[in-house]
């Protein structure tokens with residue numbers, strides 16, 4: 001997986017990338033990152049990348065030309081690497097509150113791409129004409145307004161990388177299991193058995209894996225029903241047999 005990030009702050013991206021999972025995967029050669037400074041593609045003497053918005057309004061906008069040329073340079077680099085000229089349709093993800101909300105499902109889908117280009121905006125926006133020309137996916141990480149697209153890009157790269165085969169060791173990949181089934185994670189415990197007078201739930205010490213799995217699913221369902229009822233409802237719809245079995249079991253115990 002090759003990550004390409006178009007940004008005015010490449011160091012922010014490079015520093016953020018050398019954290020645990022992404023840094024190790026890069027060492028393994030499974031992931032690769034290039035952070036491209038949009039300012040390197042300005043044609044103006046003063047390296048200008050922004051200008052006033054037509055029609056007035058507060059703040060500045062990023063101009064189209066430097067963004068377009070930086071993106072073209074990355075695409076040419078991809079074509080050179082892949083020895084394909086012209087037919088590459090690389091996905092260009094523009095991070096913006098106006099995009100589709102990012103999810104584990106989209107992370108899994110994007111993890112299948114060989115190359116991903118992330119366009120990180122700043123100021124009040126980017127000239128619409130270059131967005132229309134290069135962006136394939138408008139993606140938001142949530143309904144709040146940040147200063148730029150760099151943090152959202154790093155959030156997305158982390159979540160996508162965890163779905164790239166080989167990035168997670170066996171012991172780590174279990175973590176993604178829980179959300180993958182559409183439920184929130186169950187509560188977790190580790191040593192000591194008693195901490196500040198609080199004991200670990202007995203079932204987790206029992207060594208009875210079936211009972212542990214049953215307990216964990218119950219906790220996930222309770223947490224999901226409380227915090228994300230819409231997720232709970234959709235899970236319940238596609239797991240009718242779980243509730244039938246549970247009712248029968250409770251009937252027997254009565």
Ligand SMILES: Nc1nonc1C(=O)NCc1ccc(Cl)cc1
Nearest residue numbers: 095096121122125140141146152
């Ligand atoms: N929420 C979000 N999810 O994805 N991105 C965001 C976000 O707030 N970006 C800030 C931003 C995006 C584009 C420009 Cl030009 C300026 C600032």
